[in-house]
Amino acid sequence: MAAPGAAILAAVRTMGARGLVFRVSVCAALLGATASAHADLGSARLIETARRPPAARGALLHSQRHARRDGLTRSERRRLLMGDTVAHPVAFERRAAHYVGGVSYQLVRASPRAVLTALEDPRQLPFMLPHTRSARRLGRTGRDVRIELTQGNGLVSATYTVRARRVEGRRELRFWLDRSRAHGIEDVWGYFRVQAFDGARSLVTVAVALDLGPGLARILFEGRIQNAILGTPARIRDFIEPRALAFSG
Secondary structure (H helix, E strand, O other): OEOOOOOEEEEEEEEOOOOEEEEEEEEOOOOOOOEEEEEOOOOOOEEEEEEOOOOOEEOOOOEOOOOOOOOOOHHHHHHHHOOOOEEEEEEEEEOOEEEEEEEEEEEEOOOHHHHHHHHOOHHHHHHHOOOEEEEEEEEEEOOEEEEEEEEEOOOOEEEEEEEEEEOOOOOEEEEEEOOOOOOOOOEEEEEEEEEEOOOOOEEEEEEEEEEOOOOHHHHHHHHHHHHHHHOHHHHHHHHHHHHHHHHHO
8 A cells, every 4th residue: 555645656566486477566654654555466557546544655567578458367267167267376485474375266156146146144144254254344434344254163262353445436445454453464355256157157356465464374374365255256156156146046
């Protein structure tokens, strides 16, 4: 994120065994600023300015090799048609922060409206987000909905609050950590994007950057947590498709 008037630094980061090249947009925040812009993980460009806590952000990004509008190669589209999840794992450092996550895609046999409606309902989030024990809406601040999440397992868990905002004119829901409330992780941000794929299916894209913070959770569970993040679109499919089928029947 970056404060208005702050310089936006662009860099290119090479990651992964396949040598995927990701554009990383680094937005430097001015000290004491109260507004900043969040980078779009999927296209590595700033798409809106919103109020954020003053902090520097880095963004992930789609491979420059992906020339298609949806950011997918032909082979990846074939995999989607076979029912697979296509995932691009990412890890990067920004100053003292260490982020993991990535961008993943899944076809869901439901309309974009049905998918977004489910994602905007906190009561349904525990069924779609990995290791989510509870989700509750705390209220609304302007265009932002505040949602408290508790995630984890029997060994480790964290409670934190995110702000979620529907992007005007796009089937996209963006979220970022609400630092004004207690948070058991250092940082998280990303988006859910839903696009019509054909007459029966939607292409669901989930992008997440997570900084667990220092400690045993990072040492012991970071890899598992990243895998769970990348599997989120499949969880969304498995939850929504039976309900969409029942509703259509």
